[in-house]
Amino acid sequence: MRILILGSGAREHAIVKSLLSEDESHEVFVAPGNAGIARETPVVDIDPLDPVAVADFAVERAVELVVVGPEAPLIAGVADPLRERGIAVFGPGKAAAQLEGSKAFAKRIMDEAGVPTGRAVRAATLAEAEAALDEYGAPYVVKADGLAAGKGVLVTPDRGAALAHATRWLEHGAVLVEEFLDGPEVSLFLLSDGHEVLPLSPAQDYKRLLDGDAGPNTGGMGAYSPLPWLPGTFVDEVVETIALPTVRRLEAEQTPFIGLLYCGLVVTASGVKVIEFNARFGDPETQVVLARLTTPLSRLMLAAATGGLAGLPRPEFASEVAVTVVLASEGYPEKPITGRPLAGLDAAEAVPGVWVDHAATEVGTLPDDGLHGSWTAESLIATGGRVLSVVALGSDFAEARERAYDAIGKIHLEGGQYRTDIAARVAR
Structure with missing residues (x-):
């Protein structure tokens, strides 16, 4: 099958790996992709937010399925013109994507569907936010109503911090103040x-x-x-x-x-x-x-x-467990420092049961100043906040954790940061 995947992160790299591991042979394109994805399948210089360019490419290449990875193209409505041209799309249209694009929309749908969730108030002014904070009490939960790249949610016992967060995001629209669960x-x-x-x-x-x-x-x-x-x-x-x-x-x-x-x-x-x-x-x-x-x-x-889930059995999974640890740039999430070289990926992937999903990498030109060790002029560099996901399989969580941390310890990124407690509790 010919498949076009929109996106450039570790999520899309994981989807690519899953598709290419199947017994059936697929022709997979990714737009825009990253350096890790480009080693495994062709990447295409198409803006995922441009529905015309995406649809034109899909038609020209006789793509049978488009998979939309990130939220921004979905909320921009990239799936709709593809469906209008008869192309199967894995991803909701613009209207249904508001389930993520608007917290208030999602709360309304949950209320009308009888879905269990916490109480919430949509606040368009700071006064409304203050009243809701006082109604629900601490810990305070404040969420940006729209997309915020994982940075729009604050849970805090500090009312002042909650108000500051609300003030920041009210500049971009409304906020939701929610009951703490x-x-x-x-x-x-x-x-x-x-x-x-x-x-x-x-x-x-x-x-x-x-x-x-x-x-x-x-x-x-x-x-x-x-x-x-x-x-x-x-x-x-x-x-x-x-x-x-x-x-x-x-x-x-x-x-x-x-x-x-x-x-x-x-x-x-x-x-x-x-x-x-x-x-x-x-x-x-x-x-x-x-x-x-x-x-x-x-x-x-x-x-x-294509509307064909009815009658299909539930997906099956291996008995092995999986752990992933993210390597992030210095300064992430506020002001990540990018453009720094990466080294040691081959050594990391030599650890049994381990592979690396790329999130923000590209092959770039580094100065020939002798400061980068064995790096050549054409080098792998970090281009964003979250750079890599080191994934490890194991027979149990202790083994998977040991493999993941052994592997990430072999990767060098100046100022790179990662957590050391992923899956620690379940491993114990």
Whole structure:
């Protein structure tokens, strides 16, 4: 099958690896991709936010399936013109993508579908935000209503910090002030064809920058899968009480959700509740979920894109566990320092059960000043905040963690930072 993937991160690299590992031979293009992806499959210089350019390329190359990785193209509506031209798309149209693009929209859908979630108030002014903070009390939860690249959510016991966060994001639109939900968090991906859903394996990610869940929120610093501490009924409960009601509500509004429904969940004392929805694969959870997937991913995505999930068995996963650790640039998430060389990736991938998904890399020209050791003029450099995801499989979490940290310790990035406690609790 000819497949076009839109995106440039580790999530897209993980999707590429999953597709290329299948027995069936695929021709895979990625736009715009990164240096790691370019080593495995052709990358195309197309702006994922340009629906005309994307559709023209898909038609010219007889692409059979377009997979939209990041949220921005979905919310911009890139899927709609593709569908109008008869191309199968794994990703919701602009209207349904508001499930991620607008926290207020998502709350309305959940309320109308009877989906369990925390109470929330949409505030358009600082006075409204202050009133909501006082109503719900500490810990305070403030969220930007729109996209914020993983930086729009603040949970804090400090009312002043909550007000400052609200003030910042009110400059860009409204904010949501929410009831704090206490309990362990879980990410669950579900494939949707607009009417039916099929769940993948649960994962847990680490949003804070530093060990012990300290520091600012990030796009995600690591993840692991599966979650052995979850009850066996967890996935069924989420399907029946959260995913299906949400998808059916969107269907009733004639805005079918086709693609990947990301459910950000919290297991509270009173049951499973939704923290947030996303309209695409999460990063870095994708890296560990797809690492264990044994059912062909292409078959699942095409079935979702063409209304064919009914009757398909649930996806199957290997018994091995997966851990990923993210390597980030110095200064991330506020002001990452980019353009620095990377070294040691071959040594990292020589560790058994390990591979590296690239997030923000390119081959660039470095000064010939003798400061970069064995690096040549054409060198791999870091171009963003989150640079790499080191993924490791193991028979148990202790083995997977040992492999992941052995591998990331072999990679050199000046000022690079990563957490040392990913999956530590479950390994114990």
